Amino acid sequence: MMPDLGKYAEAVLSSYAVSLALLIVLVWLSLRRSAKVAKQLEDIEQKARKNG
Amino acid sequence: MIALLTRDLKLAMRAGGGFGLGLAFFLIVVTLVPFGVGPQSDLLSKIAPGILWLGALLACLLSLDRVFALDWEDGSLDLLATSPLPMEGIVTIKALAHWLTTGLPLVLAAPLFGLLLSLPTPGYAPLVLSLLLGTPALSVIGTFGAALTVGLKRGGLLLSLLVLPLYVPTLIFGAEMARRGVEGLDTTTPLLMLAGITCGTIALLPFASAAVLKVNLR
Amino acid sequence: MNLNALWQYANPKKFIQTTEKVLPLFSVLAVVCLVVGLIWGFFFTPEDYRQGSTVKIIYLHVPAALMAINVWLMMLVTSLIWIVRRHHVSALAARAAAPIGAVMTVIALATGAIWGQPMWGTWWAWDPRLTSFLILFLFYLGYIALWEAIENDDTAADLTSILCLVGSVFALLSRYAVNFWNQGLHQGASLSLDKEENVADVFWYPLLVCIAGFVLFFIALVLLRTRTEIRARRMRALLARERMG
DSSP: OOOOOGGGHHHHHHHHHHHHHHHHHHHHHHHHHHHHHHHHHHHHHHHHHHHO | OHHHHHHHHHHHHHHOIIIIIHHHHHHHHHHHHHHHHOSOHHHHHHHHHHHHHHHHHHHHHHTTTHHHHHHHHTTHHHHHHHSSSOHHHHHHHHHHHHIIIIIHHHHHHHHHHHHHTTOOGGGHHHHHHHHHHHHHHHHHHHHHHHHHTTTOTTHHHHHHHHHHHHHHHHHHHHHHHHHHHHHTOOOHHHHHHHHHHHHHHHHHHHHHHHHHHHHHHO | OOGGGGGGGGSHHHHHHHHHHHHHHHHHHHHHHHHHHHHHHHHSSOOBTTTBGGGGGHHHHHHHHHHHHHHHHHHHHHHHHHHHHOOHHHHHHHHHHHHHHHHHHHHHHHHHHHHHHHHHSOSOOOOHHHHHHHHHHHHHHHHHHHHHHOOSHHHHHHHHHHHHHHHHHHHHHHHHHHHHHHHHHSTTOOOSOOHHHHOOHHHHHHHHHHHHHHHHHHHHHHHHHHHHHHHHHHHHHHHHHHHHO
16 A cells, blocks of 8 residues: 655655664664673673682 | 963974974965866856865864874873963963964965965955964864874874864854955954854863863873 | 652663663654654655655654754763763763764755755755754764774763863854855755744644654663663773783
């Protein structure tokens, strides 16, 4: 049920695509870094506990 | 304070950096522009104020990393920080020295370079006046940027990235004033705005620069 | 509620614990608002008689532009809190927010350019609004670059927060300077539509939902990123201690 976008279809679709792609990339990068840092911190804290 | 100023000026003279380099850079920019846009004098005279302002701005930028770098390396900046002079005073003197070695020569040389770019006759006075009013702001803002990046190994590129956006208002009003002068329009409004920005930055920004420098010396 | 109770969240541990519970809530709300708002806007709004279907771009462009400015304001507030009260969470929140603000600025610029192509016949015009956004983007870049360049966390927090203060003043100045400059070029030629005033109710309600969605999205993402920054900071501290010991 795609709405009829007329002659501006390209403009509307591309702006949605660009924006959503940017947002998704931002979220993805944030999530990935969050998971990575959380894991690294976990490792370091465990090591510290073992040594301490 | 005066001793610090003369010392800085002497150092700049002896190193041969400040004075010559900025001016030479300015000259090169002015020489290269006609190669880029073509030698038609009507086109050149139209863009001359903007080119001269941009050239002055870039020449200013080029010498900024030297404002604190030498003193930082040999430790005299730490000595200065422990001296009874307030940090704000030191920063202001540094900015003044930078202006005297780069800004002022640029202002004095600007009419000559205007000639090369076939700047129309009524444009000279507003151009020189706008540079005279605007370049102190460039030096003060640049000193802030230099203070931010003083401790960094490769601060040069970062310094440009930080300082150039801060130059926007000064550039806009300065170039606008010069352009209006060329077109024979009234220059009062940009003149007042430019003077206002310069006074404001000179009055307020040294506090920020001093705060930043203190953090970097910690 | 006692306002002073707010400061307890400046404790990193407390912050992590609380956001653990709050974050899913905000994420879900953000996704719901964004999905509802964008679908409503994309599928169920009529075309504008003048702009045709390009009016649908408004649901991305306006919220992104709003957020681009508001994120900077949030960074200004958190920087001030860092300077005055020296809570690490505050400085780290500003650091976490900056890339989001930069992306919002890019979205606003990109959607604006795509909208401008059919409407104004050009991708880019040196219109005051466009120009100020470009300058705002440069400020974001400088701010992020300064954070990345400095190794010591406290030094970086101090320097960037002062840069944020000074940058705010100059960004504001630039905004007015750019206005003046463009008027100086073309007398009174205004390219930008005053959106809020021209927007009819049909477009207005989905737009509100989208704005709410963007705000919630920002809150969720900034909480997530702040948690990451807090952990990264703790990690660096632990590593440093290990090396010392």
